[in-house]
Structures are given as C-alpha cells and as structure tokens.
Amino acid sequence: MTRTLERPPKAAEPMLAGEKTRTENFLVKLFAVVPLLALAVAVPFAWGWGLSWTDIALATGFYFLTGLGVTIGFHRHFTHGAFKAHRALRIALATTGSMAMQGPVIGWVADHRRHHAYADRDGDPHSPWRYGTTPTALAKGFxxxxxxxxxxxxxxxxxxxxxxxxxxxxxxxxxxxFPALTVLTLLAPALIGGLITLSWWGALTAFFWAGLVRVALLHHVTWSVNSLCHMIGERPYAARDKSTNFWPLAIASMGESWHNSHHADPTGARHGVRRGQLDMSARLIWAFEKLGWATDVRWPKPDRLDRKLNPGHHPAHRGRATRPEGG
Structure with missing residues (x-):
C-alpha cells in the first residue's frame, strides 16, 4: 500500500542534514542491539543465580535517574521549554539524560521537535502509520x-x-x-556493585543488570511512547495526530505515556492532567519549582484543555488536576 501521510509545506531550512556516517550508524545499532540481547538472556541468567538485591537497587536507581533526565530534561525542558532551569539543573538534566544512551542531547531534541512538527505525517521520523492502515502495514509501521x-x-x-x-x-x-557518558552509565553501576559486595562477581552482575538490562528496559519504554502511544489507548483530546494515552506505561515512562494529553498541550509541564494520572516527572518539576531551581513553569490550564475535548469525554477536574497534588 502506498504511504498515506500528509506532506507538510516546505520550510527555509532543510529538514534533513545528510546521512549518518558508517561509524555513527554502527554505534546506533550497537547501543540498541547489545542491551536488547542482554534483556533477552536476563530471565535464564537470573534463574537461581546472578541477581541480588544490590543489583535490583542499582538498576532501579539508575533507571529513574537517567529516565528522568530524558523525561524532564531532554523532553519537557530542552525540547518544549515547559520550564526554565537554573544553570546547574540544566547541566545535570542534560548529563543524566545523555546517560540513558538514547543519543546526544541536541540530536534527541532535534528529532523530537521534528516529530511534533510533522506528527503522523510525512516527515515524522517515527510514525507507526507511515505505511498505511492494513494489518501488514501497521505491523511494519510498529x-x-x-x-x-x-x-x-x-x-x-x-x-x-x-x-x-x-x-x-x-x-x-x-x-x-556523549561517548564518555555512555561508558560512565555502564561502568558506574559495576564500580558501585563491586565496592558494595567487595567482589568481581558483584561488579559483573551489577554491570549486567544495572547497566545493560536497565538501558534496554528504558529504551523500550521510551520507544513504546513512539509506537504504542500512537496506536492504542484513549484519545480524550483533539490533536492533529493519532497520539493516545496508554495508562499501563504511566509509571515506567515516568508520566510520558499520557501522550495524547501531551500532544494536545505540548509545552505543558504536566502530561497526566487528570486526577489519578500518575506523572512523577511533573511531581519532580513541582519540587524543583518549590526549591527555586525551576521557574516559569507552564502548568496546563483546565479551560484550554477543555476546549480541546473530543466528543464523549468529560472535562478534567479543576484546580489541582493540572498540577501535582500539593501544588
């Protein structure tokens, strides 16, 4: 089936800037495939040996540290300007986001701004609808x-x-x-694990679980926002694209899976705009605001969101529904 995406108007600057070098292309594949292979062997590796509470704690800590660097830093701050950050916080967010191994910060932001400019149309770098709507086309698009x-x-x-x-x-x-931060994000858990257990085995298992497996899990949660959250879920708000809210990923994605709400209000600091929609990234931004580290935070406005409601959906609760509880 032929491609069905709309073609947006031309702009002064070209959308693309040449091609990746062979080295860049190889490294992208390496960073994507090696953690995935680790994830594939994780279950048999853990069956009776090779996984400790130290590994679990390190994997969880590094997962949320680097994941929040992406969700709060790369996405809400650098891409959309949902808040202003003091220099130290800005540097910390760019650094921890880079440690998620999802690419250098400038390239990540450029790709995501391009995604919003052409969402589910020709030019979107990762629309699942680019090949059509048949089952085969959607499988290829996914x-x-x-x-x-x-x-x-x-x-x-x-x-x-x-x-x-x-x-x-x-x-x-x-x-x-970015290359040095990639090495750091893989070796830091191993170093900490080795020091805690005073063993090379502790360093090896921490490298495997809190390094490779943690990176793979975060990769696939992030990529699921690109794929699943444009295919299945609820669409309470009108948007120019097929973005959805997919609640099963709310915690693992740190609030990013409220994707339809985000596309309806891209610059909003909170994506889970309704009561009960967990969004730990917004909660942390609220904490940064209280500490004075984040300013000019763009909390969503209920009236604006209500005007974008699709038929059959009720307005969000007023007041605190658009801010973290206690905000």
Missing part, C-alpha cells in the same frame, strides 16, 4: 516507530530544529561528551 527508525541513515537538521541548543556552550559541550 517496527519502524519502535526501533527501525533508529537505523535510518538520514539525520535531522539540528540547525533547523534545535538552533537554540547549538549556541549554548554548556549543552554543546555535554553533547560532545
């Missing part, structure tokens, strides 16, 4: 949106989609540190 798009040789033009970050010396420096 693979593309979830993982396949990473293997494309074309590069998003950062000059067009992230010019603000290209002129930020702190961020460009951290962008170049």
């Amino acid at each position: 693979w593309h949106a979830h993982l396949g798009w990473l293997f494309d040789r074309q590069k998003t033009n950062a000059q067009r989609f992230a010019p603000d970050l290209l002129t930020d010396r702190d961020i460009t420096r951290i962008n170049t540190w």
